[in-house]
Amino acid sequence: MGLRKERAAGTAAALKDAARRQFLEHGYLNTKITDITAAAGRATGSFYDHFASKEDLLQALLADMRAQASADIAQQGHPRDHDLTDREQLRAHLAVAWRVMRANLPVMAAVHESSIAAGLASGQAWQRLAEDTGMLREHLEYLRGRGHDLPGDPALVAAAMGGMLAALAFAMPPSGAPGYSDDEVIDTLTSLLRSGLAGR
Amino acid sequence: MGLRKERAAGTAAALKDAARRQFLEHGYLNTKITDITAAAGRATGSFYDHFASKEDLLQALLADMRAQASADIAQQGHPRDHDLTDREQLRAHLAVAWRVMRANLPVMAAVHESSIAAGLASGQAWQRLAEDTGMLREHLEYLRGRGHDLPGDPALVAAAMGGMLAALAFAMPPSGAPGYSDDEVIDTLTSLLRSGLAGR
DNA sequence: GTCTATACGCGGATAGAC
DNA sequence: GTCTATCCGCGTATAGAC
Numbered sequence: 001m002g003l004r005k006e007r008a009a010g011t012a013a014a015l016k017d018a019a020r021r022q023f024l025e026h027g028y029l030n031t032k033i034t035d036i037t038a039a040a041g042r043a044t045g046s047f048y049d050h051f052a053s054k055e056d057l058l059q060a061l062l063a064d065m066r067a068q069a070s071a072d073i074a075q076q077g078h079p080r081d082h083d084l085t086d087r088e089q090l091r092a093h094l095a096v097a098w099r100v101m102r103a104n105l106p107v108m109a110a111v112h113e114s115s116i117a118a119g120l121a122s123g124q125a126w127q128r129l130a131e132d133t134g135m136l137r138e139h140l141e142y143l144r145g146r147g148h149d150l151p152g153d154p155a156l157v158a159a160a161m162g163g164m165l166a167a168l169a170f171a172m173p174p175s176g177a178p179g180y181s182d183d184e185v186i187d188t189l190t191s192l193l194r195s196g197l198a199g200r
Numbered sequence: 201m202g203l204r205k206e207r208a209a210g211t212a213a214a215l216k217d218a219a220r221r222q223f224l225e226h227g228y229l230n231t232k233i234t235d236i237t238a239a240a241g242r243a244t245g246s247f248y249d250h251f252a253s254k255e256d257l258l259q260a261l262l263a264d265m266r267a268q269a270s271a272d273i274a275q276q277g278h279p280r281d282h283d284l285t286d287r288e289q290l291r292a293h294l295a296v297a298w299r300v301m302r303a304n305l306p307v308m309a310a311v312h313e314s315s316i317a318a319g320l321a322s323g324q325a326w327q328r329l330a331e332d333t334g335m336l337r338e339h340l341e342y343l344r345g346r347g348h349d350l351p352g353d354p355a356l357v358a359a360a361m362g363g364m365l366a367a368l369a370f371a372m373p374p375s376g377a378p379g380y381s382d383d384e385v386i387d388t389l390t391s392l393l394r395s396g397l398a399g400r
Numbered sequence: 401g402t403c404t405a406t407a408c409g410c411g412g413a414t415a416g417a418c
Numbered sequence: 419g420t421c422t423a424t425c426c427g428c429g430t431a432t433a434g435a436c
Binding site for chain 1: 224226228229230284285305309312313316317318319320321322323326328329340343348349350351352353356357359360361362363364366367368370371372373374377379380384385387388389390391392394395396397398399400
């Protein structure tokens, strides 16, 4: 925290930062507004000078994440005509998605949590997954258009791939732990999604 | 509800049934005990004559599910020496897992929800995923023992597969909807996990 | 903008009659 | 076992001084 004093000077930023930490440790729904203000070292009432509600704060965090993520992606270019059957290209895609997710775990998980809490019957979960894997779907449709035959409907395959990635990203203990390295996870998923269990 | 009168006669059963419906529609954490009793047509106080808390009720539902699931599995035999690179055997495994999950969506989702709410930092999510995919891991270790080379560490591959399945099972709208049929999902996942995007 | 103090409502949990 | 009635803590949100 030493070098970041000037950044944390803004209360809004301090609240966002505290929220991310609290969401990660206690879950989004479990986290009370008083937990956030306490962790940020501010008074309860100050929260409402910056955000209308916890939900509102989450939207702000989400906006931050999107801005950062699409900057990252745009920076390295992203034409539609990728060939995902190529190991390196597939790996590059998985790596970007993995890193964005892991870097924004608190926000990703919070959104996920609130989506489940909204009720599975709402269909909201599917809609979100479909949206989040839209780019992947386009790549698959491009492949199919070139005559390659896919394991199934592009949207379904894309959702399966995205779901796998998200499930692992949520489950893996956040850094440290006796876990796997990012590279090991990415390599494994690349191999599995490219060639399956049967292998080459 | 007509033919099930005798079953619903027991208040405990009625509460469980109502809970499943409420969990599915409003999520586990969102569902209040009064929601459950109201949906079951009982008084609030009656709840505590059967369960100590909502958490306790969830454990009961979980026990029911486990009993039913392991009966299903035991019935069709389950030796450790399966060959998951064989399309039919892989498909059979995925089909059983998919059907158990889908048949018990409310319970699966509730457990998942409370696991996320416990905080990602707790590592609980990973532990659960690892446990739930233990059988799969054993099959993979068997394969590896026979000289087959896997996409990565067996526990990690098993977790990836289980995570993919669970992510889709949660996201797919519960029946009806403009969605995919169970068979289509199972076929797609079988192909993807067996041969990957590159195909045979 | 930030604080302290407080009002208010929701929901978990219990007491006690039937 | 089931009900009605009620208590009480917790968390949200606001009022108002600084």
